[in-house]
């Protein structure tokens with residue numbers, strides 16, 4: 314019997330836990346506590362982390378901040394994006410990508426995604442450009458890169474700034490260059506589930522010194538570094554990362570490459586195990602992605618091969634069997650918040666007369682399921698259990 318209906322869960326031994334830690338996190342944390350320098354103003358850990366993480370992602374400058382959402386807002390603020398401006402984002406992403414645009418009083422314009430990779434389509438980005446477009450925020454979905462060569466080329470042609478949302482992409486590479494090093498800016502998140510975490514945290518990266526300096530001022534209430542006389546030279550905010558966050562992240566960074574390799578190997582094995590399963594189609598990989606981080610293992614679920622069992626019910630059944638999973642992000646314009654907000658009467662979703670709107674994003678939002686990345690961090694038995702749990706549900710429903 315299925316676990317959700319009172320049977321025994323298929324998975325008896327749980328997947329590895331997340332987040333992971335060892336003596337390094339503990340020792341780094343103790344050293345901050347006992348140093349009695351708990352904020353970046355008097356401490357050295359945030360600065361050390363910023364230098365190391367910038368190098369790790371192949372960028373010149375990194376600014377540690379409170380979280381990924383504020384890193385996105387900071388990038389938009391540095392670029393002076395505000396009222397009257399449009400920013401193009403993929404239609405299917407986590408809400409923060411759109412929220413940051415809205416919080417800067419600009420209009421998020423949604424572009425469709427590729428049905429195989431679930432990343433924003435360069436053609437859809439180009440088609441959504443208007444004279445008001447100031448920036449584009451490609452999202453490297455689950456760590457699979459957007460086609461950054463095309464996106465940067467189009468952005469250049471129309472003089473549009475590129476902010477990479479690399480919240481899923483720590484240590485990932487596209488064409489042997491790290492994610493986050495392609496755009497004018499990139500952002501990372503260190504929220505509890507992300508591939509490097511300190512519970513909550515974020516980073517803003519750039520290769521542009523002027524952008525970095527302006528971002529520094531804004532994140533520290535408009536105060537120049539080292540200021541002692543309350544000199545507030547521009548309007549700012551407080552987005553400062555603290556020393557505890559940096560202490561944990563310094564330890565976490567040492568594990569990222571090894572974990573990325575493990576997930577990549579296991580994702581390849583899981584792809585093979587799921588190949589014969591009808592109605593399950595994993596996110597596809599484009600060969601330019603030489604390191605995929607697999608922040609999530611995403612796949613299309615076709616209910617017709619599961620006796621009509623809905624995607625949302627399937628997710629409940631699979632969770633009950635002991636496989637941690639979730640439904641895909643919604644198309645942002647389908648959320649209550651976006652539906653209520655008309656953004657001063659302007660369209661949020663790009664629409665050409667007679668052309669179907671955001672078809673692939675809508676299909677993904679309705680049909681895709683994702684597995685937590687810790688499902689890819691265990692052994693081969695763990696992978697076989699994932700396939701077996703899916704088959705157990707299929708056997709029970711498919712007539």
Ligand SMILES: *Cc1c(COP(=O)(O)O)cnc(C)c1O
Nearest residue numbers: 380381382407409480502503504
């Ligand atoms: C997690 C996430 C963010 C936001 O990061 P927070 O640190 O949670 O604010 C932004 N974009 C995407 C795609 C994310 O998944």
